Amino acid sequence: MQTRWISRLLPAATNTRPTEWSRAAIGVSLGTLFSVWFCSLFYGLPVAMHLIGPLGASAILLFAVSSGALAQPWSIVGGYLCATVVSLGVVHFLGRSLDSACLAVGLAMISMCLLRCLHPPAGALALLVVLADPDSASLGWGMLAPVMLGAVCMLLAALAYNNLTRVRYPKKPSEPSPAASTDQAPINPGISAEDLHHALQQMDAFIDVTPEDLEELIRASELHARRRSIGEVFSQNG
Template identity: 70%
Template sequence: MLARWSRRLLPPSLNTRPTEWSRAAIGVGLGTLISVWACAQLFGLPVALHLIGPLGASAVLLFAVSSGALAQPWSIIGSYLCATLISMLVVHWLGRSLGSAGLAVALAVLGMCLLRCLHPPAGALALLMVIADPDTVALGWQVLEPVMLAAACLLAVAIGYNNLTRVRYPKVHVEPPKTFISTPQPGEPPGITREDLEQALAQMEEFIDVTPEDLEQLITACETQAKRRSIGEVFASRP
């Protein structure tokens, strides 16, 4: 019983090749270094280093899981803008304290959900904007400039590096097709449509970092693999 329970704590294996791990790791390092360096050139190293935590976390999303909904351009740009503005408003009215930091990150999450730009590292950014170092505090509302500069630099590196290494980014939104994803045979029930996938995701009522396009591609790939396996079994059964 204990052994079975402990196995549940182990994460599943990654469905990626080691070459993809290396590609993503190099991108994360380059993206973080370039964005922090660019910020340091204009606003000083202390301010840039104050932002390095959220930028490093964002880099993991943009380079390692770039297909996810949380890693798209509007997610990082919109979330960084939203988190910074909300945090500065909280500081303006309530000052800088631990309670203010908690309120800022809570309001930032609500704002990101409303603006459809949920991005976890922006939660850390909201905290850092309230509990800031003296150099960052001295900037006042102008702190928005280094934040957005760093976000834009990281995004630019992600777009360039991902596409140069044959990873399409950002993900292009495709209009839902009118045909069935799964083509039914005569006498069988209708197959799965894009609308079915969207409704199924909506019924989950929780944050799931996957899009209907991702599910459609997965279902299509599964059907193709099943057809190949079926054909292989037919040939194997022949004398």
Template identity: 75%
Template sequence: MQTRWISRLLPASTHTRPTEWSRAAIGVSLGTLFSVWVCSLFFGLPVALHLIGPLGASAVLLFAVSSGALAQPWSILGGYFCATLVSLVVVYFLGRNLNSACLAVGVSLIAMCLLRCLHPPAGALSLLVVLADPDSASLGWAVLEPVMLAAACMLVSAMAYNNLTRVRYPKKAEAAAVPTVPAAAGDPRITAQDLQKALEQMEAFIDVTPEDLEALIKASEQNARRRSVTEVFTQGPN
């Protein structure tokens, strides 16, 4: 039992190739640099650098795990907007201190969940908006402008770089294909709608889309069929 518990702490094996790591790493660096540079042109370097932490975290999601539900366009734009707006409201009533910062990140989480735009780096952003540096704090409610500009630049760079490097982004929802051959009785086909419902029933944050799950299941079924055929030919008649 203790060994099983310890094994849960070990990192899971990754299924991506080193070439993909390099592709994502270059994108993360370029996306972050582009976002900070554009933001600094309009609002100054101190304000832009104040946002570099959340932007770097967002870049990891948008370039390294771009198929995840937390890395889609509405997630970063809606998440950044919710976190900033909630934090500004908290600052208006409670001021800039540690307690209000912690309250802001919690309320931001609820807002993002309600609007279906959960984006983890936005949590760090809400803390930074409350505990802002003098240059950012002096902007007041106008701090929304550099935040959304930086988020938009990160999104544009992710869309351009990912698609140029043959990684489809953003992830487009596809209608579930209708089976051309009727399924056998007692063996229903799993569709994207079934997977969506299953994800909702799990009542937990799972960073995957129903379309990705459907593609994974179909690929697994094909591999299983190939393995089954191979076993028949290798084993031969008894």
């Protein structure tokens, strides 16, 4: 029992190749550099550098796990917007302190969940907006402009780089698989995206995957299983 619990702490095996690591790493570096540099042109380097932490974290999501639900365009744009507005509101009423910063990140998370734009780096952004450096704090509600500019720049960089390197972004709903057709009489009942959506709701936890991704994975697994079973039949007859 103890061994099984310890094994849960060990890193899981990855399904990506080193070439994909390199592709994503280059994108993360270029996307962060572009976002911070462009933001510094309008609001100065100190303000842009103050945002580099959340932007770098967003870059990893948008370039390394771009198919995840937390990395989609509305997640970063809506998440940054929620975090900034909530944090500036907290500052307006409670001032800048550690307590207000912690309150801001909690309220920002609730607002992101309500608007379906959960984006983890926005949590760090909420803390930074409250505990801002003098240059950023002097902007007041104007802090919303450089934050959103950085988010849009990162999104544009991800759209350009991912698609140029043959990674489809943003994630599009998968088309119905032929395996789901009732005419083909599949062995197992067809599982639709709606079924998976309800299943994810019953999990009662944050899972960074879309029903479409799960459906596509199940269809591919069914196809491989059928090919394997056919191959075993031929090998036995041979």
